[in-house]
Amino acid sequence: MITIGILNLQGDVEEHQIITQKAFKDMxxxxxxxxxxxxxxxxGCDALxxxxxxxxxxxxxxxxxxxxxxxxxxxxxxxGTCAGLVLLSSKTKRDQILxxxxxxxxxxxxxxxxxxxxxxxxxxxxEKYPGIFIRAPYIESVPDDIxxxxxxxxxxxxIKKDQYMAIAxxxxxxxxxxxxxxxxxxxxxxxx
Numbered sequence: 001m002i003t004i005g006i007l008n009l010q011g012d013v014e015e016h017q018i019i020t021q022k023a024f025k026d027m028x029x030x031x032x033x034x035x036x037x038x039x040x041x042x043x044g045c046d047a048l049x050x051x052x053x054x055x056x057x058x059x060x061x062x063x064x065x066x067x068x069x070x071x072x073x074x075x076x077x078x079x080g081t082c083a084g085l086v087l088l089s090s091k092t093k094r095d096q097i098l099x100x101x102x103x104x105x106x107x108x109x110x111x112x113x114x115x116x117x118x119x120x121x122x123x124x125x126x127e128k129y130p131g132i133f134i135r136a137p138y139i140e141s142v143p144d145d146i147x148x149x150x151x152x153x154x155x156x157x158x159i160k161k162d163q164y165m166a167i168a169x170x171x172x173x174x175x176x177x178x179x180x181x182x183x184x185x186x187x188x189x190x191x192x
Contacts, residue, residue, distance in 0.1 A: 104141070
């Protein structure tokens, strides 16, 4: 049984729960989700999803609760979407708390503010995918050891390195389980 924690602070927490459960079902895998807000909550979790919201606020919460150090030291697999991507990065133009698990610089709100949100069909690792971009960041550049999974308008919007996956858009707002399935496959590899 795989347990995926979902940071329960901001963003589409319930939507991530629903799509993760759907991915487990589509893959015929026994798995569950668990809400994570404080350090004790992450006990028993095989992975963590950090969804959208305000990355500075989420970073401060992670530091205050001890989750920041736990995530860094435990090397638990993490899927970061939107603000989660920002938190997984090592650098932004803003002074903020980051996990620094992926050696990339991120441009926050790279596609514009809230009113400039949009949907677009993208190519995700060779498959068509419905991208939903809400105040979405993008990745400025990546070193050779990071796999680029998707770009849009010549901007890097999805990457993976080892057990960390960072996505600029909102896969939890679609019915498509592709991204959550890919993350679950990585979690399976890590727990074997």
